[in-house]
Amino acid sequence: MSQDQTPPLTVASHDEVKEIHFDGEMEDRIKNILGRYSETQAALLPVLWACQERWGWISAGIMEAIAERLALSPAFVESVVTFYTMFRSRPPGRFHLQVCTTLSCRLCGAGPVIDELKRTLGIDFGETTPDGRFTLSDVKCLGVCGEGPVIQINDDYYTRLNTEELGRLLDEFK
């Protein structure tokens, strides 16, 4: 599908991931996923995960390709992508830092950790460092409230943080 046939979607950017085609490996994965459900549409979330794993984020092009493969409309796919906060419709930094700002973590001192984090990285929530290394987000409860304060960096949790620990942790990712 070329860009002039379909008007650009509103949220996702078209630019970065242009060549979308589902190669044999991806096609196998999709078939495997489809086998688990009695309706095609149910494969949408797992397929989105598979694509995000491959390309790092979900561009408008990927949405269109998925829509075509699963017989859905691109707008519908976008509506789903934008509902779920973990699907990224923009390219993120290499390390996505997600800090829990909910009650239990705050009671255990998440406040100072967050301030320190913003200060060291020089960015606020929702921003990416100029070198494209870190993206910072605030999230609600990550489900490990007993070990707060907690940060999720890509797929991993880092728990029981304080400001010194945080400094050490960030050095590891520098």
Next chain:
Amino acid sequence: MMKPLLLRARGERNSRSLTTYLRFGGYGAVKKALIMDARDVIKEIKASGLRGRSGAGVPTGLKWGCVPKASGKPKYLICNADESEPGTFKDREIIRVDPHLLLEGMIIAAYAIDAHKAYIYIRGEFFHEAQMLEHAIGEAYRKKYLGKNILRTGFDLDIYVHRGAGAQICSEETALIESIEGRRGQPRLKPPFPAMAGLFGCPTIVNNVETLACLPHILENGADWFASIGTQESTGTKLFSVSGHVESPGVYEVPLGTTFREIIEDHCGGIPNGRELKAFIPGGSSAPVLTAAEIDTPACFDAVAKAGSTLGSGGLIVMDETVDMVWVLENLLEFYAHESCGQCTPCREGSAWALNILRRIRCNQGCPEDLETLCRIADFACRGMTICPLGDAFCEPIRSFLDRFGGEFRAAVTSGNPPRVVKAPILPTRRDQSMFAKPGTESC
């Protein structure tokens, strides 16, 4: 102290492996259950008095009994591992310690309701836990505990892991079903209940991880044994996720009916830094807050309800004397305003509105009318005014915080700030509107 059941493998080496699980007598309950009549399995669970561990405490056997026998449609079992209520982290612990216990429970539940496909819906953030489950499922398939003709009994079951993607409302069962079907996770109006028309329009049972993990123990040791643990109406043990101001936070397994004092002081080592307890939320963020005076309440469904709160998911959040309750309520409302799926006006607007008011109060710009407005929002958005109970979930904290810590709120709105000229708009009360009258009753 009682020996743990659900967390019996905690601390074992390789506790997640099938070998360890078998050493504990694992999959023995499945062997027993699969040669029983499915109706007898349901009877056994009913007799055990097991109540759902996700929050509302619905008797599990009763719920299973609602699945229509001869609808001609396939039936589905879904394990709700989307644990997302702030303060709750027990399901993750079960998965990390003993995923086979969950799988065995799922096989028993699926057999009882005659489902041949089951899904585990796990929140997207639990990436590693999802892999642990995949691994355990792989092991179980290889040893014929899953797949076709399980243990040569003729019963087939496939279990799949379905990852969520960061929408906490998907832990509500109908939103979860929508999400599996590949849509935005927006709750559905009930009825029809999922037991009648759930996933793909077919009868579906959604059970919490902890509920399912109880099943092997019940089948193994008998309903009477399970019913003898805990109290008369709250049988068995329960996992409490304790967080906040305690010496050692974490997941603790105790018989239902243990008092909160025992949990906080004996198990968790009390409040650190020599401080005093001020308040605790007994059952996850949407349960009404209780004060230090209520610490001797037994942690079981009925006693907590009598104290004016709910046992909920057992997410115990402990707060010491230094905590500002206005700040706590603001923080909780941030969660609800963020998680509202946006379908219902009272929930979408109410949670955001209440949050705005709290923010204003915390900036020292509140006025006494604000508290009145908060009360009205809380009266307006609950008890059936919304599609799913998230409406009630954000109203309960508002009401209970104002009720029990009203002094702090009144002080915050009167502390020396100039009176504001513009009055906050006031919501109509429920009684103002005849459309809320029940059919058949006179409108007032």
